Amino acid sequence: MTAKNKPYNWFAFVVAGAAIAGAVTLGSGGCSSDQDALVVYCAHDQVFSERILRRFEQETGIRVIPRFDTEATKSLGLTNLLISEQKHPRCDVFWNNQVLGTAELGRQGILQAYKGVGYRRIPEAYKDPDGYWTGFAARLRVYIVNTDLMQPTAEEIERRFAADDLSRIAVARPMFGTTLSHYSVLWNLWKPDRLKQWHDGIRRREISEVAGNSTVMNLVAKGTCDLGWTDTDDFFVAKDRGDPVAMLPIRVSGETICIPNSVAIIKGTKKLQQAQQLVDFLLSAETELELATSKSRQIPLGPVKEDDLPPDVRPLQKWAEEGYDLSGLAQSRGECLAWLKSENLR
């Protein structure tokens, strides 16, 4: 060994040693203590769902490892991941922030049926008859309006949507999240041709398509746009900040669009009992009330004491009762998504 090479050697030795030590640390951190934990894929907003999962951990002693989705890819990212992991699932419980994606997973045989105590307290309209998934704690699709810029009335909204320039109206990209569910309802109700025509029309008039519902809310709250489509939980973020906003429920043929969260057990889980415990926990009145009293103001679907509900949620419950039936829309969602993809990637 020459003197010239010596410093190279010690440097390489230090680097290799550090790399091995780091790799061992990472390996032991990732493999040892987490074997018994319940892996939960969660498409619901991290800021709200994390607290509930921690409470479950405290009450049951079962460790939960959540994997969250990003706002921009809401639910589709995790749904795709679950499909790709079908042969070797690592997820035990899927907490989706809507139902149609979960129903699609059920159709593909990825879910395990379970009808526990939680399932029994949820109305029929919001759960799979075979128990593959169960809905809870819903949101509504709403118009969010900047009250400094326009009157929050149905007539004014209709007038704005009829205008030639829609650049001051914001919607989230319809390929993702609850906007996809919204489009799926329109696909089913209006039939494809009318939806396509309408969609072409709003795009031609340059409606502002943005990454997600929270971006829509921010744009309207700051006055960059006058109005937009969003969900009730995003609306309340702006309202709590003191932004000049108001909301009106979106109605299609007189019915509102009520989108519950859904929970399902993944087929092949090795922690079935713990998974069932978590499902029952999420479907309990306590969790629905916690989500109702949280900043997201989710609407309970099962029976809860009305006095316990915050004032903001009570009117939402009435609107939710007028919700469009989403139970048979899994096929519409698939067709609608295929069309939207062909539109965007043309």
Next chain:
Amino acid sequence: MSLMHACGWSSLRAALIVLAAAPVCVLLARMLGNKEARFLHTGRTIQRLTWTLLLIPFLTPDLLVGYAYGNFSPFPLVRHPWMSELLYGVLLWMKLIPVGAVVMYLTPPAPLTAESIHCRRLSLTARPKTLSTYAVRLGDFVRGPARRMFPALGLIFLLAFQEFELGALLGITAGRVGSPVSWTRTLFEEQQGVIDRLAPLKWTVWPMLFNLAVLIPLIWLISRSRHLTATTEPSRKPVGRIARLSAWCYVATAFILVTVIPLAYVMRESTGGYAALLESREQLSGLSREILVGCAFAGVAAGVAYLIAAVPLIEQTGRRGIGWAKSCTVLLLVPGLAGSLIVGLSILYLFQTDWLNPLYDTPASLGIALVLFLAPRALLLQLLFRAVRPLESGWLARLLSRSTVDQQRQAAGRLLWSIRWSRHYWAMALPAIWAYWDLTSATMLHPSSMVPASVRLYNLMHYGHNAVLSAMTLLAVAVPLILAWFFASLLRPLTGRLV
């Protein structure tokens, strides 16, 4: 827009950024190489200031810049897509110029000097101007000044073409006429609703072709320039006043736009967030863990990538197996050239197969993806750092290191650190910072129990701004920088003891 068109659009954007960056890079590289300044105290101070101000915008994480400009903007970006494209282009241009300038500065001089080109031109003036005359001139340009520019500009092109995070946070979307488009976004959208696990890999063919069109000549040039470099550094033209002023204008504007405004905005917003973050122990411990996870992944990946990249650079000593080792490592360097999205998708697919599935939810998948992503960058950095051969001072420091006096040996060690080893350290630290902020692979491949900080922050950033999130972002930015500085100051005296 189809993936092919999106690739075309992204490459057009990258090419325009390269064109706009080239003159500024040349100017800055000349400023950085100003030898006269090294002998003047004020000159040295200005040089240090130039280096600092130049590099900080590049090292400012995309997540921070995107977070600041994404939701807060004086322009209604969403209603004017061209503004969004312009802002994105300008920010990318400003962020990538330092890379080009530094690479240009470090690239060894071409074998064809300005004097020889001038002599050739004089000899050509007597001849009639034909196509072959122009071909000779072009050849001279390619072998001469362009040789120093191509690696830098090629790297800028690749980084601009593969950029993802900044665009995503700035709301780069497709759909409307004139909307900014990026192939990464289009590829991501192609995946929605697709059950075939192999499909995403098939779609990566187009971006790969665009990458390879730049990479192959770039690698060839870099490998050639190791053997074809001038033995002496040619004297560089002094930088004129107007040119110097223009360069300083760029440096100041980039520093303000890319670093000061986002940082000041996030800092101002974070004032109420620290107390809330400290109160919420759960959130603080979660963030600390995620920052450490991110640092651990980044550190390990950068270390391994450094070692892999060093193998092809080993001088042939006739030892058996060296040739094989070199060939194998060269193969490991290829995948990362396609960028982190393509690497991430490929690793995801591989780890979902029956063979590798036992390792699917372990740190291995993300670790391997990061190593593959970093390896070619590490090689490039090492090539560049090694190309700057130690001058006489390096030889003198080595002589001093053989002294029998301990203090002298330690002083020699510290000198060698500055002259030689600090380059190796930064050849690892820089990729580590890249890996720490690489969101694409981390989002797809992180084990369920190990979430790097970038993933959580990116997720939360889509909800808009708040004080706690801003405080979390600043902490996530500060910790790896403090660690990099800490290790540098730890290794510096250590070199003195080990020499």
